[in-house]
Amino acid sequence: LAKTTQPISMDSYEGQEVNITCSHNNIATNDYITWYQQFPSQGPRFIIQGYKTKVTNEVASLFIPADRKSSTLSLPRVSLSDTAVYYCLVGAYSGGGADGLTFGKGTHLIIQP
Amino acid sequence: GAGVSQTPSNKVTEKGKYVELRCDPISGHTALYWYRQSLGQGPEFLIYFQGTGAADDSGLPNDRFFAVRPEGSVSTLKIQRTERGDSAVYLCASSPGLAFNEQFFGPGTRLTVL
Numbered sequence: 001l002a003k004t005t006q007p008i009s010m011d012s013y014e015g016q017e018v019n020i021t022c023s024h025n026n027i028a029t030n031d032y033i034t035w036y037q038q039f040p041s042q043g044p045r046f047i048i049q050g051y052k053t054k055v056t057n058e059v060a061s062l063f064i065p066a067d068r069k070s071s072t073l074s075l076p077r078v079s080l081s082d083t084a085v086y087y088c089l090v091g092a093y094s095g096g097g098a099d100g101l102t103f104g105k106g107t108h109l110i111i112q113p
Numbered sequence: 114g115a116g117v118s119q120t121p122s123n124k125v126t127e128k129g130k131y132v133e134l135r136c137d138p139i140s141g142h143t144a145l146y147w148y149r150q151s152l153g154q155g156p157e158f159l160i161y162f163q164g165t166g167a168a169d170d171s172g173l174p175n176d177r178f179f180a181v182r183p184e185g186s187v188s189t190l191k192i193q194r195t196e197r198g199d200s201a202v203y204l205c206a207s208s209p210g211l212a213f214n215e216q217f218f219g220p221g222t223r224l225t226v227l
Contacts, residue, residue, distance in 0.1 A: 042218075045218065101148075105155050
């Protein structure tokens with residue numbers, strides 16, 4: 001079971017880059033790392049997924065060091081609308097079961113003007 | 114719309130009553146998941162279907178909770194003898210394949226047990 005640890009909350013300002021780090025010390029060889037975003041009164045929304053090194057899409061980047069014991073979600077030039085809860089999940093594509101579907105409490109990111 | 118839909122959006126019931134919550138996944142998605150979320154907490158896994166069968170129901174808290182997906186599409190979460198502690202938002206998600214694929218979430222059903 002790859003348990004994850006994230007900061008409970010973070011603050012930043014519009015236009016800044018925000019980095020949220022997730023620790024997963026006992027990640028397994030087959031595990032992937034996935035990040036979700038959740039706004040109040042909505043279901044979570046997929047942001048990005050990766051296995052190693054760096055993954056980038058139109059909204060974020062995911063940095064994973066060689067030992068894979070942590071990962072960092074990077075949000076470039078945040079805006080007020082990025083205020084949300086961000087969850088880091090770790091699990092496998094095959095046989096992951098419920099271990100890979102554990103959201104934890106997430107990181108509450110607050111963006112100020 | 115082509116997203117995951119859940120009905121009802123809100124359900125208020127009395128302690129001891131039976132409730133059913135419905136989830137319509139995205140067409141063609143073989144995997145379907147149920148979660149519940151209490152205020153200030155992350156979604157808590159309940160059950161995961163692959164097709165018609167429950168691939169993992171380890172998150173169901175007790176035998177008052179049951180879920181079905183008889184034709185591999187729509188799913189119903191059933192709660193018997195509801196208790197006040199069952200009050201939460203019940204989220205449904207679907208994905209195209211295996212358990213760790215990108216999940217697409219519905220808006221949830223807010224259940225209140227009085």
